[in-house]
Amino acid sequence: MGEAVHTLNWYAARTRYGQELGVRDRLEKAGVEHFIPTRRVRKSRGKATFEKPVINNLVFLRATKREACALANEGGLPVRYIVDCATRSLLVVPDKQMEDFRRVLDLDTDGGGLMDRPLALGDRVRVVKGALRGVEGRVLEFQGRVYVVVGLMESLFAKARVPRAWLEKVGQ
16 A cells, blocks of 8 residues: 555655755755754863764654655755665654654653662653653663663664653553
């Protein structure tokens, strides 16, 4: 079954190293929803900061399949879409996965609380409190801190520190 002509989907694409912010500017100018995770980095020995991609060469955009292809083929956007090996079509990132991935990369929360539900490393969990409420992922403990880890396309992962008490175990 083919994709509906007007269905908006998230697509993952690769671009050349150092081109992420230029691609973002072009997508903004074209009015295309996109996500390129970045962070502020301080230059050595200086007070000035600059924006740097968190994941090199990776761009996410939300468009119809036709629009996504036109941006690259006719618009000259310097991207190569990631292809799903099983379907041999552009890889579509489900909205919920994209939302959770964005929220985890955009916010690393702190806090504490009592934990009455035992969790094991790798358990599927849902955040039930705070700014990440509703995000689903896996639990990770590292250096005595608890994180929720969200995977995207089974090869990219983001983590945010979350109080253990804010997590509930969900079905495997």
